[in-house]
Amino acid sequence: MNHKETERVCIKTRKVYDWVSRQVxxxxxxxxxxxxxxxxxxxxxxxxxANIADILCDAKVGGLSVECFxxxxxxHRINAKAHHNHRHHKGLTCKExxxxxxxxxxxxxxxxxxxxTLQRVKVLIKGYVTVHLVNAAGHVVCCSKAIPFATIQTFxxxxxxxxxxxxxxxFFECDSNLIATPDFAQLDVAITLCLDIQMEADVKxxxxxxxxxxxxxxxxxLMCPAKEFPPQCPEIFPAHKRPR
Numbered sequence: 752m753n754h755k756e757t758e759r760v761c762i763k764t765r766k767v768y769d770w771v772s773r774q775v776x777x778x779x780x781x782x783x784x785x786x787x788x789x790x791x792x793x794x795x796x797x798x799x800x801a802n803i804a805d806i807l808c809d810a811k812v813g814g815l816s817v818e819c820f821x822x823x824x825x826x827h828r829i830n831a832k833a834h835h836n837h838r839h840h841k842g843l844t845c846k847e848x849x850x851x852x853x854x855x856x857x858x859x860x861x862x863x864x865x866x867x868t869l870q871r872v873k874v875l876i877k878g879y880v881t882v883h884l885v886n887a888a889g890h891v892v893c894c895s896k897a898i899p900f901a902t903i904q905t906f907x908x909x910x911x912x913x914x915x916x917x918x919x920x921x922f923f924e925c926d927s928n929l930i931a932t933p934d935f936a937q938l939d940v941a942i943t944l945c946l947d948i949q950m951e952a953d954v955k956x957x958x959x960x961x962x963x964x965x966x967x968x969x970x971x972x973l974m975c976p977a978k979e980f981p982p983q984c985p986e987i988f989p990a991h992k993r994p995r
Contacts, residue, residue, distance in 0.1 A: 757961045761989045766954040769909040772921070772947055779880060779900040779940040790938070791884070793893040815884045815892060819927040819940055822881040826897045831923035831944065843878040845918035845946070848903065854910055870910040874918060874948065877901035880940060882927050898940060910950040917949040957989040 820828050823842030831843065854870035861867060878900060884893035910916075922945035930937045 757959050758983070758985055759957055759989050760960045760983070761955055761957050762960075763953060763955050765951050768911070768914050768950040768952065770947070770949045771906060771908065772945060773904065773906075774943065774945050775876070775902060775904060777900055777902045777942050777944070779898060779942055789896075791882075791893040791895050793884075815886055817882060817927045817929045818885055819880050819882045819925040821923050821925065821942075822879045822897050824879055824897050824899075826879075826881040826894060828881070831920040842897075843920065845874065845876045845920065847916040847918075848873040848875050853912065857907055859907060867909075869907045872906045872908050872910050872916065872948075872950070874904045874906065874916065874946075875901065876904065876918075876920075876944070876946070880925050880927075880942060882929075882938065882940065884929070895938075900940075900942060904946070906948055908948070908950050914950040914952045917947075917951050919947050921945045921947050 821831050821843065823829055829842060850871075850873065854872055857869050857871050859867055859869050879897040880900060881897050882895040883891045886892050922943075924943045925940065926942070927938065927940045929939075
């Protein structure tokens with residue numbers, strides 16, 4: 752066959768049936784008074800369960816800022832963008848919640864008046880954040896235990912039976928505030944994350960294509976032999992004409 756000619760070939764590929772993005776805001780924790788006891792471990796002459804107000808007001812410590820970040824269950828920082836697909840990744844999970852009777856069908860009217868049938872898909876996102884108290888020199892003075900968070904989000908998607916969820920976090924931001932007085936202490940943690948949600952399945956497609964071959968490499972000396980592909984049987988597969 753002439754290398755410039757095309758032929759009908761069958762390929763296996765991953766097809767995207769639907770794709771949406773969503774910003775999710777989660778109020779992770781509002782921890783008050785005695786619940787803060789033992790939450791922070793501090794590199795000071797204080798017990799782990801010391802009153803956090805005593806630590807913050809210690810003249811030797813100076814002013815502290817509050818920082819939080821996505822972490823694993825041990826408090827180690829992780830990169831949210833490195834998380835991909837529904838698999839558990841270093842403490843961050845994004846996966847579909849299986850429903851007893853499968854994904855329910857939902858009739859939806861589009862803005863142009865078209866009626867379509869979509870499926871209701873429930874997604875669980877869970878992980879941990881860790882809070883650091885940092886001094887003016889940028890040194891971590893106190894480190895909290897890993898604080899768990901979780902949220903369930905519901906999506907209306909083209910998700911027929913056989914499709915699988917592909918979920919990953921494209922953006923993650925954590926905000927934390929600590930109020931501490933001799934009589935009252937409160938830690939508030941909130942996160943914002945952006946989800947990319949896709950429904951996918953492996954499909955086989957018949958396409959008009961031309962076999963790719965490497966160009967000849969410009970080298971001195973011997974050249975590698977050209978890669979030969981097994982011949983196909985175009986008379987029987989894929990068929991040029993299919994019955995309607």
